[in-house]
Amino acid sequence: MAPIIEVNNLTYRYDLRTETKALLSVSFTVHRGEWFAIIGNNGSGKSTLAQLLTGLLEPQQGSIFIADMEMTEKSKWEIRNRIGVVFQNPDNQFIGSTVQDDVAFGLENLNMDYKEMKKRVYEALKMVGMFEYRLYDPSHLSGGQKQRVAIAGALAMKPDVLILDEAFVMLDPRSRRELLETIHELKVSADLTVVSITHDMTEVEAADRVVVLDNGQVTNIGKPREIFTQEKELTPPLGEKLRRALAKRGANVPQSYMSREEVMCWLWK
Structure with missing residues (x-):
């Protein structure tokens, strides 16, 4: 599979007067259609890497390529049109007075034709199972429902890459499990690449590959x-x-690693 994200020898430090680096020579690739998880303890560099991948910070050394475009101050706006980002607190992302208005916000900024915008909003809400709530006030939704709306807002932009930055950390176990299943389905149906920055090991287990930062x-x-x-x-x-x-x-019990499904099958024997 061709890489859609390439990170090459990425180095970043917040205080140029010191030698302390938040990231040091970080390199990896993410393949198109892959679920790629980034994990590490607090202070490992995950948050810094997330900000660099989304163009909130600019690389000081090394490079980031997303969809064959190098991340620079000039190109980051175009790259941002190719990625969707979902953060841990959906309340911080809500703009509209209704669910459908909120999902449409990013499309309105692109001056998209109304018919196309309406089509995309409806499609995105159906993808995450929130179409029937399209006229609701977002503040009246549950935590899991709010996060589904946030994901719909990202999907409406038709991104190549969906970045989940601790997106499930505030959810209860049931909502987290349901959203993981939804993301997996979308990954296949929409040919989506998912980059998950997380502490949640269940979320990590759902990934195709994992990079560990320390x-x-x-x-x-x-x-x-x-x-x-x-x-x-x-x-x-x-x-x-x-x-x-x-x-x-x-x-x-078997002596090698077992997923939840493998353990369940073993217990049923």
Whole structure:
């Protein structure tokens, strides 16, 4: 698969008077149609990387290419039309007085034809299961519903890349699970590339590949089962946590990593 995001030797520091770097020689690629998770402890550089990927910060050393365009002060506005961003608190993103007005906000800024805009808004709301709420006041929605509207607003722009910046952290487990399933479906149906910056290990388990940051540097890249097998200090997802607990109690469980679905199938045997 061709890469849609290329990060090459990215280095960034906030205070140029010191040698302390938020990111140091960070490199990775994200393939088109891939779900790519970025994880790390507080202070690892995740937030800095998120701001660089969205053009809120400009690279000091190294480069970022998104959809074959290098991120620069001049090109970032065009690149932003190719990416959608969803943050952890949807309330900070609401502008419109109704759900459909809010989803339409970004399209209005592009001076889009009304018929095309209406079509995109309706399609995006249907994608996330919020069409019947299109005339609601966003403040009357639940946390999960608000985040679905925020995702619809990003999808209406028809982005190549959807960036989730701790987007599920404020949601209850059920809403989080439902939204993960929705994003997976959209990834396939809309040929969407997803970049997930997260602390949530269940969200990490849903990814195709994971990059681990520590003190501003990449320490590991691989599939979720590889990462959770190699990085013992990471809190594993529920399925692997249960497998390890059963193993400690002497149960004859498989000795390798297991997802929640694999553990459930094993328990049913």
